[in-house]
Amino acid sequence: MATEILMPALSPTMEEGTLAKWLVKEGDTVSSGDILAEIETDKATMEFEAVEEGTIGKIVIPEGTEGVKVNDVIAVLLEDGESMDDAEIDDSQSQQPVAADKEQSSETAPAAAKTHPAPAPSDRTPDWPEGTEVKKTTVREALRDAMAEEMRRDESVFLMGEEVAEYQGAYKISQGLLDEFGARRVIDTPITEHGFAGIGVGAAFGGLRPIVEFMTFNFAMQAMDQIINSAAKTLYMSGGQMGAPMVFRGPNGAAARVGAQHSQDYAAWFMQIPGLKVVMPYSAADAKGLMKTAIRDPNPVIFLENEILYGRSFDVPVMDDFTIPFGKAKIERDGDDVTIVSFGIGMTYALEAADKLAEEGIKAEVINLRTLRPMDTATILESVRKTNRCVTVEEGWPQGSVGGYISGVIMQEAFDYLDAPVITCTGKDVPMPYAANLEKHALITTDEVVEACKQVTYK
Amino acid sequence: MPPKKKDAQPNVSAEELKGYYRDMLMIRRFEEKAGQLYGMGLIGGFCHLYIGQEAVVVGLEAAAKEGDKRVTSYRDHGHMLACGMDPKGVMAELTGREGGYSKGKGGSMHMFSKEKHFYGGHGIVAAQVPLGAGLAFADKYKGNDNVTFTYFGDGAANQGQVYETYNMAELWDLPVIFVIENNQYAMGTSTQRSTKSPSYWERGAAYGIPGEEVDGMDVLAVKEAGEKAVAHCRAGKGPYILEIKTYRYRGHSMSDPAKYRTREEVQKMRDERDPIEQIRDLLLTGNHATEDDLKAIDKEIKGIVNESAEFAKESPEPALEELWTDIYATEVPQEA
Ligand SMILES: Cc1ncc(C[n+]2csc(CCOP(=O)(O)OP(=O)(O)O)c2C)c(N)n1
Numbered sequence: 001m002a003t004e005i006l007m008p009a010l011s012p013t014m015e016e017g018t019l020a021k022w023l024v025k026e027g028d029t030v031s032s033g034d035i036l037a038e039i040e041t042d043k044a045t046m047e048f049e050a051v052e053e054g055t056i057g058k059i060v061i062p063e064g065t066e067g068v069k070v071n072d073v074i075a076v077l078l079e080d081g082e083s084m085d086d087a088e089i090d091d092s093q094s095q096q097p098v099a100a101d102k103e104q105s106s107e108t109a110p111a112a113a114k115t116h117p118a119p120a121p122s123d124r125t126p127d128w129p130e131g132t133e134v135k136k137t138t139v140r141e142a143l144r145d146a147m148a149e150e151m152r153r154d155e156s157v158f159l160m161g162e163e164v165a166e167y168q169g170a171y172k173i174s175q176g177l178l179d180e181f182g183a184r185r186v187i188d189t190p191i192t193e194h195g196f197a198g199i200g201v202g203a204a205f206g207g208l209r210p211i212v213e214f215m216t217f218n219f220a221m222q223a224m225d226q227i228i229n230s231a232a233k234t235l236y237m238s239g240g241q242m243g244a245p246m247v248f249r250g251p252n253g254a255a256a257r258v259g260a261q262h263s264q265d266y267a268a269w270f271m272q273i274p275g276l277k278v279v280m281p282y283s284a285a286d287a288k289g290l291m292k293t294a295i296r297d298p299n300p301v302i303f304l305e306n307e308i309l310y311g312r313s314f315d316v317p318v319m320d321d322f323t324i325p326f327g328k329a330k331i332e333r334d335g336d337d338v339t340i341v342s343f344g345i346g347m348t349y350a351l352e353a354a355d356k357l358a359e360e361g362i363k364a365e366v367i368n369l370r371t372l373r374p375m376d377t378a379t380i381l382e383s384v385r386k387t388n389r390c391v392t393v394e395e396g397w398p399q400g401s402v403g404g405y406i407s408g409v410i411m412q413e414a415f416d417y418l419d420a421p422v423i424t425c426t427g428k429d430v431p432m433p434y435a436a437n438l439e440k441h442a443l444i445t446t447d448e449v450v451e452a453c454k455q456v457t458y459k
Numbered sequence: 460m461p462p463k464k465k466d467a468q469p470n471v472s473a474e475e476l477k478g479y480y481r482d483m484l485m486i487r488r489f490e491e492k493a494g495q496l497y498g499m500g501l502i503g504g505f506c507h508l509y510i511g512q513e514a515v516v517v518g519l520e521a522a523a524k525e526g527d528k529r530v531t532s533y534r535d536h537g538h539m540l541a542c543g544m545d546p547k548g549v550m551a552e553l554t555g556r557e558g559g560y561s562k563g564k565g566g567s568m569h570m571f572s573k574e575k576h577f578y579g580g581h582g583i584v585a586a587q588v589p590l591g592a593g594l595a596f597a598d599k600y601k602g603n604d605n606v607t608f609t610y611f612g613d614g615a616a617n618q619g620q621v622y623e624t625y626n627m628a629e630l631w632d633l634p635v636i637f638v639i640e641n642n643q644y645a646m647g648t649s650t651q652r653s654t655k656s657p658s659y660w661e662r663g664a665a666y667g668i669p670g671e672e673v674d675g676m677d678v679l680a681v682k683e684a685g686e687k688a689v690a691h692c693r694a695g696k697g698p699y700i701l702e703i704k705t706y707r708y709r710g711h712s713m714s715d716p717a718k719y720r721t722r723e724e725v726q727k728m729r730d731e732r733d734p735i736e737q738i739r740d741l742l743l744t745g746n747h748a749t750e751d752d753l754k755a756i757d758k759e760i761k762g763i764v765n766e767s768a769e770f771a772k773e774s775p776e777p778a779l780e781e782l783w784t785d786i787y788a789t790e791v792p793q794e795a
Pocket residue numbers: 162191193215219222532534582583584585611612613614615616640642644645646711
């Protein structure tokens with residue numbers, strides 16, 4: 001049975017090429033591996049080999065022909081004893097590509113321009129049952145307690161990072177963990193972020209539940225490839241077979257006077273990545289409940305802490321197993337004049353601003369997002385439909401900010417409810433300066449939030 | 460590390476010896492003053508002192524010539540003083556003032572001087588290593604015989620980018636001297652707890668880079684090794700590694716409780732191996748200087764350091780407009 005020889009695609013992008021030269025002529029016998037022709041693509045001249053043996057029955061496309069489409073028949077190969085006249089061409093051998101069914105796709109309704117999932121109705125249940133005993137706890141202790149509880153609960157959870165064990169953590173978050181869990185589960189690494197992040201991801205593939213501490217998230221930049229290309233995408237690339245259930249955690253954002261390379265908020269960066277979950281707690285209860293959820297979550301979770309918040313105390317419920325689900329924002333203040341949306345340290349400014357506004361009779365509703373991915377847009381939208389105004393607050397830079405995303409969601413989902421454009425309060429669009437006076441100006445301030453709220457309420 | 464026997468007659472003049480003494484003392488006094496100002500709240504953030512390591516930069520600067528470059532980590536005050544940067548400008552950067560080398564915008568960890576070929580001051584551990592090789596690449600490209608001193612710590616020496624850089628530096632014969640300042644700790648982690656390889660300089664062998672271990676408490680030994688490394692680089696033979704064994708007396712930064720080592724360990728080093736005391740002894744016992752000569756130097760240094768502190772206190776904070784400058788260049792900065 002004769003076989004059609006088709007114009008080959010010699011690069012992933014090649015659609016057509018020039019049949020530069022035939023190295024065989026009709027009647028030649030060829031065996032697999034023999035060079036049949038030279039084909040020019042836009043990038044190079046390539047030799048094209050026979051994959052089967054036989055006799056060249058007919059050269060369909062003469063040499064020198066330009067613009068030969070990939071998969072066009074360029075020659076016919078005959079089996080032993082066959083002649084061109086009695087050749088019965090086997091189409092099934094000449095792998096014609098399945099033509100993309102363009103018509104069908106054009107029939108379907110144009111996809112909605114939505115880039116974010118439709119919000120589920122907002123969940124307003126309190127984080128812990130009314131009447132539960134609470135205890136003043138620092139964010140630092142809350143994080144440590146959450147890790148300790150989960151390590152007790154699940155043998156496969158371990159902590160690794162620089163100075164986490166013997167030094168008890170550069171910011172003392174892992175205080176006491178080495179004593180309790182030993183060096184097998186609380187592991188000091190050399191200063192090799194890209195390496196140990198990758199080892200963490202591999203360990204997660206291998207069935208463990210790593211918590212990888214970055215001394216600060218500034219140093220996670222060294223490990224960005226492993227976080228995004230390995231941790232975030234493997235579940236998808238493996239068709240769901242394996243993923244990286246793990247937590248990358250550490251302080252994020254500006255501390256105080258540590259300059260440009262050590263003062264950056266990465267919330268918006270990580271929030272962009274499908275496959276990652278992104279948490280940025282504000283209070284100690286957030287930190288504890290969300291850390292426990294993060295450790296149990298079957299996905300890679302970026303857990304963005306804040307050095308300035310570590311020492312602050314908040315009520316944390318005294319419960320055997322206190323968790324907070326991802327994707328559930330918390331309304332920290334009720335109000336109906338303006339919605340302020342923030343997360344992490346931004347909440348400090350948001351709440352201070354709400355207090356100041358209250359003195360002037362403006363009632364702000366303050367939403368603490370807590371998780372940025374998944375994001376509880378339902379709560380934001382519900383609030384904006386009530387207040388008709390929104391101000392977002394974050395420490396990060398303006399371009400490509402979390403607030404920018406939120407304002408996009410509001411515009412798409414609640415445009416008709418808006419009485420003023422959304423204002424996004426962010427850090428200034430500059431690297432963090434060291435000088436005390438400049439640093440103060442680079443950061444977002446409560447006054448700026450107050451001002452923005454007045455602007456949207458036309459006060 | 461055992462004290463090395465010094466050559467009976469070091470191959471340097473009395474003037475040079477006094478110069479090293481002076482330069483090391485300048486760093487020590489400057490750092491002590493910086494520590495004080497930090498305690499007074501005039502310096503903020505991270506501040507990493509170089510006390511104990513002075514012989515490393517002073518010895519290597521003695522082997523350098525005009526045009527050579529240097530780049531290092533956040534523990535950078537000593538490097539800047541040793542390459543001739545003005546103590547006033549350095550101290551004023553520490554206090555975040557207009558008179559600082561970066562107009563107060565960089566701080567302790569991020570200072571630069573085009574004029575003195577000092578390329579920073581980098582806060583991300585080991586990020587300066589490929590940068591140093593890149594500076595050397597530029598010199599080789601231009602065809603001059605400058606070398607680049609690329610300083611990094613024992614902790615930094617475990618970062619992957621160091622080895623990527625080693626490979627390319629040797630592959631392309633770049634005139635770069637990799638100076639590993641092995642002060643035996645990376646924050647609270649001793650070298651024994653971060654690697655099982657017996658030495659850092661020997662890792663270069665995997666890439667074909669020669670190197671050696673150097674007694675970093677002995678400024679003359681550092682100078683000698685530096686000269687050898689420089690000669691290798693200038694001759695176009697590619698990179699060289701110096702693993703300089705040194706010791707930091709103070710905590711990693713100002714907020715380090717330093718529980719990972721004993722007071723005795725530090726005290727023993729200070730008593731037995733101090734680089735400044737060693738050179739002082741050499742000067743006096745060799746009759747290269749009198750007590751009075753040294754007193755005069757001490758006094759001079761004290762004056763300079765106090766003056767730098769005064770300047771750093773009095774220099775105004777940067778103007779608020781500075782927040783918005785230097786984000787983008789409008790023209791390509793010219794080579795100094
Ligand atoms: C990539 C990165 N990881 C972690 C840190 C935090 N950090 C700052 S200095 C340091 C220790 C470095 O030790 P070493 O390289 O030995 O230099 P030394 O401080 O002893 O001069 C660490 C872990 C950082 N700045 N950058």
